[in-house]
Amino acid sequence: MKRFAWPLERLLAVTAGREEAAKAELFRLAWEVARQRRQIARREAQVRATLASLAEQAPQARLAGQKLFLKWSEGEIRQAAGMQKELQRLEQCRREQMQKLTEIRRERRKLEKLRERAWQEYQKQVGQWERKQLDETAQIGFVRRSQEAAAAR
Numbered sequence: 001m002k003r004f005a006w007p008l009e010r011l012l013a014v015t016a017g018r019e020e021a022a023k024a025e026l027f028r029l030a031w032e033v034a035r036q037r038r039q040i041a042r043r044e045a046q047v048r049a050t051l052a053s054l055a056e057q058a059p060q061a062r063l064a065g066q067k068l069f070l071k072w073s074e075g076e077i078r079q080a081a082g083m084q085k086e087l088q089r090l091e092q093c094r095r096e097q098m099q100k101l102t103e104i105r106r107e108r109r110k111l112e113k114l115r116e117r118a119w120q121e122y123q124k125q126v127g128q129w130e131r132k133q134l135d136e137t138a139q140i141g142f143v144r145r146s147q148e149a150a151a152a153r
Helices: 009-056 059-152
Strands: none
Touching: 009 059
8 A cells, every 4th residue: 555645745834834934923023012112111211210300400400401301302202103103013013913823823724634634534545455455365365275175175
């Protein structure tokens, strides 16, 4: 009996490769989201620290610092808005990649189930073939013994 060969084996291998690539891309996107969140948190902490240092200053010295802080904070607000938009874009990409990965996994599982069914069918055929071979061997042995018994008489 010939070896088990499933015609869709290559498709399963390609799907598994696509799944690994999708996982890597998802990991990369998750890392980018985390990096963006760290940058936003770092900027927010910097603004809070600047405000805290201004609060500690004497009222006269604080006025000059507040003017400078207001000018600086306008740029920070624009940058923070841009960073938030980038974060939202990255999170949307991550969600899309997660959906893509889920679909690829679903496809791979379907292929694996088909392969398992084909393997079970192959095992069934091998069992039938082996039983057939044993039956033929038994029949040949019976015929030989019968012929030997007839020749001995």
